[in-house]
Amino acid sequence: MEAAGSKALARERATKRFAWSDSFFRRLTQSAAILVLLILGGVIGSLIKGSIPAFQAFGLGFFTTQIWNPVTEKFGALAPIYGTVVTSVIAMAIAVPLGMGIAIFLTELCPPALRRPIGTAIELLAGIPSIIYGIWGLFVFAPFLQVYLQPFLIEIFSNVPVFNFLFAGPPYGIGILTASLILAIMVVPFVASISRDVFDTVPPMLKESAYGIGCTTWEVVRNVVIPYTRVGVIGGVMLGLGRALGETMAVTFVIGNAHKISASLLAPGTTISASIANEFTEAVGDLYTSSLIALGLILFMITFIVLAIARIMLMRLEIQAGR
Structure with missing residues (x-):
């Protein structure tokens, strides 16, 4: 007891x-x-x-004007907003297909002996500090674009409607297009790594069943792998977009830091984060400092809206998958 x-x-x-x-x-x-x-x-x-x-x-005029003159204390956020959105959109348009292509190659086509070295190299790219990308972009990538790519684009699109405005003007080397390409290079490792990880979660039985009924590799990827992992893929894309929207140092080095909007992607421009990084230490006066803080608030709002839209998309996909 x-x-x-x-x-x-x-x-x-x-x-x-x-x-x-x-x-x-x-x-x-x-x-x-x-x-x-x-x-x-x-x-x-x-x-x-x-x-x-x-x-x-300034009221709502702060959002609709591109004047940025610290001497007269006239400030407008339109040019930084435009640069932030355009560079991010172009970067994602390049990085998403490239990153997903790398992930598909690593999970479906790459020889087993090469998967680990290539995967490690991609992860190392994601770990490189942004200032290194900026220095490389300014001293290596921008001169290459100035000598080879930008003159080619100007010549080939000179008589094509719309594109003759997008690729017009002298080849500066630096500018909106250069910043977008740098951002794409920085975002690719994030999209590729996350897509590869979620692609690896697909049950082998599903892919083997698709191959068993005669599907090609492309058909397996399109009809099995991507639908099964679309929620994770979208999450990775949104993570890369968040990185592109908030990137500072690399963009500051190569965008030209000009507070003006130009139709040409080859012209210098600026982004919200680049403007804050360049001018915050030199801001004299309460209005100048407040304008830079307002730029930070706008960037926060843009990021919040993008993440909210992504979350809504993921919720709808989950509901559709449940049905």
């Missing part, structure tokens, strides 16, 4: 100990989640508070 009582007492103590540890773990994780929300709220509040003088001075 005493032995049975001691065992019951031991079990009761163990149950209480487990209940306490479980409650502590739950409260700890809950506190971490709340802390993240508090930090996010603090960042948003600081940006809003700092940008109020700029919005009071």
Whole structure:
């Protein structure tokens, strides 16, 4: 009887100990989640508070004008917004097909002996600091574009409607197109790595069944692999887009940092993050500083909208998959 009582007492103590540890773990994780929300709220509040003088001075004109003159204290965010959106769109248009192609090659076509070296090389590209990309872009990539690619584009599209405006003007080397290509190079490793990882989650039975009924590799990828992993692929694409929207140093080196909008992709421009990085340390006066903080708030809003749209897309895909 005493032995049975001691065992019951031991079990009761163990149950209480487990209940306490479980409650502590739950409260700890809950506190971490709340802390993240508090930090996010603090960042948003600081940006809003700092940008109020700029919005009071310029109103909606801050979003619709491209004048940026610190001497006369006239500021407009249209040129940085335009540069941010255009460079990100062009970069993703290049990086997504290339990254997914690399992932498909690694998972479906690459010889086993080469998968690990190529995969490691892609992951190393993702780990290179952005300033290294910027230095390489300024001293190696931009001169190459100036001498070879940009004159070719100007000549070949000189008589093509629309494209003759997109590829017009002198070949500076630096500009919107150069920044977009640098961003694409930086985003490709993210899209390729995440796509490869989610492609590896496809059950081999599904692919073997498709091959068994005579499907080609392309048909297996299109009809089995991509539909099965589309949620993960979209998540990877959105992660790359977030990187492209917020990239600072690499873009600052090669975009030209001109606060103006040009129809030509070869012309210099600027982005929100590049403008902040270039001018924040030189900002003199409350209105100048507030305008730069307002640019940060706009970038935050753009990123939030993009992530919200991505989340809605993922939810719809999950609902469709459930049906």
